[in-house]
Amino acid sequence: MTTQTQILRSKARKRAKTADKVATVVIIVFALSIVAILLGLIGFIMFRGLGHISWHFLTSNPQTIREGGGIGPPLFNSLYLLVLTMIITIPLGLGGGIYMSEYAKPGKITSFIRLVVEVLSSFPSIVIGLFGLLVFVNTFELGFSLLAGALALTIFNLPLMVRITEQAFAGVPREQKEAGLALGLSKWKIITSIMLPVAIPSLVTGTILAAGRVFGEAAALLFTSGMTTPPLNFSDWNPLHPRSPLNPLRPAETLATHIWKVNSEGLAPDAIQIAAGASAVLVIMVLLFNLFARWGGRTLYRYMTASKRMN
Amino acid sequence: MVMPMPFSTEDLSIYYGEFQAIKNISMGFPAASVTALIGPSGCGKSTFLRSLNRMNDEIAGSRSTGHIWMDGIDLTASGTDVIKLRQRIGMVWQRPNPFYKSIYENIAFGPRYYGIKNRKQLDEIVETSLRRAALWDEVKDRLKESALALSGGQQQRLCIARALSVNPQILLLDEPASALDPVSTGKIEELITELKKDLRIVIVTHNMQQAARVSDYTAYFYLGTLVEHGETDQIFTNPEKNSTQEYIMGRFG
Amino acid sequence: MEHSKVTPREAQRRRLPLEKHRIEDWIGRIYTSVCVVFLIATIVSIVYFVTSKGVATFAVNGVGIMDFLFGTRWAPDASPPAFGAMPAIAGSFLVTLLAALIASPLSIAAALFMTEIVPTFGKRILQPAIELLSGIPSVVYGFIGLTLIVPFLRDHVGGQGIGVGAGALVLSIMILPTITSVAADALANLQRGQREASYALGATRWQTIYRVVLPTVLPALLTGIVLGMARAFGEALAVQMVIGNAPFIPTSLLESASTLTSIITLGMGNTAMNSIQNNALWSMALVLMLMTFVFIMIIRLLERRNRI
Numbered sequence: 001m002t003t004q005t006q007i008l009r010s011k012a013r014k015r016a017k018t019a020d021k022v023a024t025v026v027i028i029v030f031a032l033s034i035v036a037i038l039l040g041l042i043g044f045i046m047f048r049g050l051g052h053i054s055w056h057f058l059t060s061n062p063q064t065i066r067e068g069g070g071i072g073p074p075l076f077n078s079l080y081l082l083v084l085t086m087i088i089t090i091p092l093g094l095g096g097g098i099y100m101s102e103y104a105k106p107g108k109i110t111s112f113i114r115l116v117v118e119v120l121s122s123f124p125s126i127v128i129g130l131f132g133l134l135v136f137v138n139t140f141e142l143g144f145s146l147l148a149g150a151l152a153l154t155i156f157n158l159p160l161m162v163r164i165t166e167q168a169f170a171g172v173p174r175e176q177k178e179a180g181l182a183l184g185l186s187k188w189k190i191i192t193s194i195m196l197p198v199a200i201p202s203l204v205t206g207t208i209l210a211a212g213r214v215f216g217e218a219a220a221l222l223f224t225s226g227m228t229t230p231p232l233n234f235s236d237w238n239p240l241h242p243r244s245p246l247n248p249l250r251p252a253e254t255l256a257t258h259i260w261k262v263n264s265e266g267l268a269p270d271a272i273q274i275a276a277g278a279s280a281v282l283v284i285m286v287l288l289f290n291l292f293a294r295w296g297g298r299t300l301y302r303y304m305t306a307s308k309r310m311n
Numbered sequence: 312m313v314m315p316m317p318f319s320t321e322d323l324s325i326y327y328g329e330f331q332a333i334k335n336i337s338m339g340f341p342a343a344s345v346t347a348l349i350g351p352s353g354c355g356k357s358t359f360l361r362s363l364n365r366m367n368d369e370i371a372g373s374r375s376t377g378h379i380w381m382d383g384i385d386l387t388a389s390g391t392d393v394i395k396l397r398q399r400i401g402m403v404w405q406r407p408n409p410f411y412k413s414i415y416e417n418i419a420f421g422p423r424y425y426g427i428k429n430r431k432q433l434d435e436i437v438e439t440s441l442r443r444a445a446l447w448d449e450v451k452d453r454l455k456e457s458a459l460a461l462s463g464g465q466q467q468r469l470c471i472a473r474a475l476s477v478n479p480q481i482l483l484l485d486e487p488a489s490a491l492d493p494v495s496t497g498k499i500e501e502l503i504t505e506l507k508k509d510l511r512i513v514i515v516t517h518n519m520q521q522a523a524r525v526s527d528y529t530a531y532f533y534l535g536t537l538v539e540h541g542e543t544d545q546i547f548t549n550p551e552k553n554s555t556q557e558y559i560m561g562r563f564g
Numbered sequence: 565m566e567h568s569k570v571t572p573r574e575a576q577r578r579r580l581p582l583e584k585h586r587i588e589d590w591i592g593r594i595y596t597s598v599c600v601v602f603l604i605a606t607i608v609s610i611v612y613f614v615t616s617k618g619v620a621t622f623a624v625n626g627v628g629i630m631d632f633l634f635g636t637r638w639a640p641d642a643s644p645p646a647f648g649a650m651p652a653i654a655g656s657f658l659v660t661l662l663a664a665l666i667a668s669p670l671s672i673a674a675a676l677f678m679t680e681i682v683p684t685f686g687k688r689i690l691q692p693a694i695e696l697l698s699g700i701p702s703v704v705y706g707f708i709g710l711t712l713i714v715p716f717l718r719d720h721v722g723g724q725g726i727g728v729g730a731g732a733l734v735l736s737i738m739i740l741p742t743i744t745s746v747a748a749d750a751l752a753n754l755q756r757g758q759r760e761a762s763y764a765l766g767a768t769r770w771q772t773i774y775r776v777v778l779p780t781v782l783p784a785l786l787t788g789i790v791l792g793m794a795r796a797f798g799e800a801l802a803v804q805m806v807i808g809n810a811p812f813i814p815t816s817l818l819e820s821a822s823t824l825t826s827i828i829t830l831g832m833g834n835t836a837m838n839s840i841q842n843n844a845l846w847s848m849a850l851v852l853m854l855m856t857f858v859f860i861m862i863i864r865l866l867e868r869r870n871r872i
Binding site for chain 1: 584585586588589591592593595596597598599600602603604606607609610613614617669670671673674676677678680681690692693695696697699700701702703704706707708710711712737740744767768769770771773774794797798799800801804805825828829832833837845846849852853856857859860
C-alpha cells in the first residue's frame with residue numbers, strides 16, 4: 001500500500017517536472033519570439049528607412065506626383081504642433097493633477113473626476129479628431145489649422161498629463177508638505193515652492209514620454225490640422241503672416257499624417273521609400289524622446305538631491 | 312476662575328473618525344521651559360503634539376473638541392487663521408525633512424515669505440538661526456549647497472534652524488533625536504537646553520534619560536489620557552500614579 | 565536675538581491688509597478648479613456632441629436604428645443610399661477579438677518570462693523596451709503592415725494580402741506591449757510570500773505559476789487584455805491601411821473588409837457636414853464611444869474583483 005502510494009507520488013513528481021520543463025520552454029519560446037518580432041520590426045523600419053534619410057530628405061518639400069519629395073515641412077509642423085500642444089496642455093494638466101493630488105477630498109465628486117479622466121484617456125483618437133473637426137474647426141471657425149490640431153491633441157494628451165502630475169505630487173514625501181505647513185506657508189505656496197521642485201524630475205520624465213506619444217499621433221489630426229501644408233516662407237517668422245511657418249492658423253500636415261497620406265493615396269513613384277524614411281525618422285524621434293525622458297529625469301533628480309551648488 | 316496659561320489646552324479631544332485618540336486633556340506649557348510628553352507607543356502623545364499647531368487638520372477624518380489657548384486666542388475656534396498661528400509655532404519631526412533646496416534657502420525661505428526681501432537682513436537671519444541651532448560653523452562655507460548633502464544630524468539641526476528663522480514663540484519637537492546617532496543626539500539636547508531660554512518647548516520622546524535630562528515638566532500619556540503631569544524631578548523620583556512609575560521604571564530598566 | 569526687530573507680529577503688520585497667504589490659497593484653489601472644470605466640460609461636450617450628431621441619423625434623417633445596427637449593406641452614395649453598419653461593426657469586433665487572441669498568450673508568456681524566469685534582466689532591460697514599443701506611433705505599425713505583413717500574406721497564404729487577417733496581425737503587434745506591461749506589473753506586484761510558500765511545499769515553477777500566480781493575477785491579466793482590446797477597437801489608421809476597406813462582412817480572413825474606424829477615416833473628408841452621409845459616420849463614432857464605455861465598465865468590474 002505504502003509503496004504503491006510512493007510509486008504514484010514519484011510518478012506525479014516526474015510528471016510535474018516534465019510539465020515544468022515543457023512550460024518553461026514554451027514561455028521562453030513565446031517570449032523570445034515576441035522580442036524577435038519586435039526587434040525585427042524596428043530593424044525593418046530602420047533598414048528600409050535609414051538609407052533614404054538625407055539632409056535633402058529632411059529639409060525639402062514633399063512632392064505629390066514627382067519623385068524626390070522630402071519631409072521638411074511635415075517635420076517642422078510636427079515639432080511646432082508639439083510645442084503648441086504642450087503650451088496648452090502643461091498648465092491645464094498641472095492644475096488638474098494638483099487638484100486631484102492636493103485638493104480633492106475622497107468622495108463622490110473625486111471618483112467622478114477620476115472616471116472622467118479614465119474615460120477621456122480611453123477615447124479612440126479618431127473620435128477626438130471628429131470632435132475637434134466639429135468644435136474647433138467648424139464651430140470656433142479655426143479651419144484646418146495648427147491651433148485646431150493643438151487643441152485636439154490637448155484633449156488627447158490631457159488625461160495623461162493629469163495622471164502624471166497627480167502621481168508626481170503623490171510621490172513627494174509627506175514630511176516636505178508638513179515642514180511647509182509648520183512654517184506657516186499657504187497651501188499654494190507649499191505646492192509651488194516646496195512640492196513642485198521635488199516633483200519636477202518625475203514630471204519631466206512623464207511629460208517627455210507624453211510628448212513622444214503626441215508626436216506620433218495622426219488620427220486626431222487628419223480632420224483638425226488637416227492633410228496639407230501651404231507653401232511656407234521659412235524666412236518669415238512673424239506668426240501673423242499667412243506664409244509664416246509659425247502662423248498657428250494655417251493647415252499643417254505632420255510627419256505622422258504625411259506617412260498615412262503617402263501610404264494611402266501617394267502617387268509619387270517613390271512613395272514607399274518616403275514612407276519608410278519618414279517612419280524611420282518618427283521612430284528615431286520617439287526613441288530620442290524616451291532616452292531623453294529617462295536621462296532628463298535622472299539628471300534632474302541628481303541635480304536636486306546631490307551636493308551641487310543650487311539656489 | 313484661574314486664568315489659563317498663555318499657552319495651554321483646555322478639555323482637548325481629538326477624534327479620527329469614531330476613534331477618540333485624545334481624551335479631554337487640559338494642560339499648560341509654562342514659558343522658558345521644556346515640557347516632555349512621554350508614554351508608550353500609541354498613547355496619543357504625538358497626536359497631541361501635532362494638534363497643538365493644528366497639523367491634525369491635514370489628516371482626513373480628524374476633528375477636535377475643546378480649546379487650545381495662545382495669548383487669549385482660541386486656536387481651535389472656527390474663525391482662527393491656522394496658517395497665521397503656525398507662523399508662531401515651530402515644529403521639528405523625527406526624521407529630518409529639509410526642503411530640496413540649498414542650506415541658505417532652507418532658512419531664508421520662511422522669512423522671505425513673511426515679507427523680508429532685504430538681502431542683508433536675510434543673510435543676518437540665516438546666520439543667526441544657524442548659530443542658534445549650533446550649525447553655523449559647520450556650514451558657513453557651503454551655504455549654497457543642497458541641504459540634502461548634509462548628514463542626518465546636521466539636517467536635523469538645519470530643520471531646527473529653519474523653525475527658528477521665523478522667530479516662533481513655541482517649538483514642538485516630535486522625537487527629534489530618535490533617528491540620530493549618540494553624538495548628534497547630544498548636540499540636539501544641548502541645543503534644547505540653550506533654546507528654552509527664549510522659547511516654550513514641547514518635546515515628545517521615547518527616551519526616558521532624554522526626558523529627564525532636557526525637560527522641566529513631564530506629562531505621562533496612556534491610551535489618550537493624561538495620567539500625570541508635573542515637574543520632571545517629581546515625576547521621575549516620586550510619581551503619584553503607579554502606572555507612571557511602572558512605565559518609567561520599565562523604561563529605565 | 566539679533567533679528568528681534570522683525571518679530572512675526574511686526575512682519576504681519578508689514579503685510580498688505582488683504583493677507584498674502586489667503587490670496588495665494590484662493591489663486592491655487594481657483595486655478596486648479598478651473599483646470600478640473602475644463603476637463604469635465606471637455607468630456608461632457610464630447611459626449612454631448614457625438615451623441616447628438618450620432619442620433620441625428622435616426623432622429624433627423626429617419627434611418628431606422630435597427631437598419632443601421634444590423635443592416636448589411638453600406639452604400640451611402642447609392643440611390644437610394646443604404647446605411648447598414650453591420651459590416652463595419654462586425655469588422656471591428658472581428659479584428660479586435662482576433663488581435664486579442666493572438667496577442668494575449670504571447671503577452672502573458674512574455675510577462676511571465678520577465679517576472680518569473682529572468683526577473684532582474686526583465687525589469688532592467690525588457691520592461692523599458694516594452695514601454696518603448698508602446699510608444700511607437702500607429703501609422704508606423706500601419707506602414708509595417710502594409711510593407712511586410714500584407715506582402716507576406718499575399719505570397720505565402722493567398723488572396724490579396726490585405727484584409728481582416730492583416731488587420732488583426734497589425735493590431736495584435738500594437739497591443740502586445742499594452743497587455744505585456746499590465747501583466748508584468750501585476751505579476752511583479754504579487755506578494756513574494758505566496759510564491760515562496762508554494763516553492764517551499766516542493767512545487768515546481770510551473771505548478772507555482774499555474775496554481776498560485778496565474779489565478780491570483782487573473783483579474784489583472786484580464787484587465788490588460790481588455791485595455792488592449794479597447795485600444796484595438798479604437799485604432800483607426802493602422803487598421804485602415806491594411807484591411808482593404810471593402811464594406812462587406814468578410815467570409816474569410818483574407819478578404820477585404822472594413823471597421824468602424826476605417827469607414828470614418830475614409831468617409832469624413834468626403835462628406836458634407838450635416839448631410840445624411842456625414843451623420844451616419846457620426847453614428848459610427850457614437851458606437852465607438854459607447855463601446856469605450858463598455859470597455860471601461862468591464863475594466864472597473866475587473867478592478868473591483870482584483871481588490872477583493
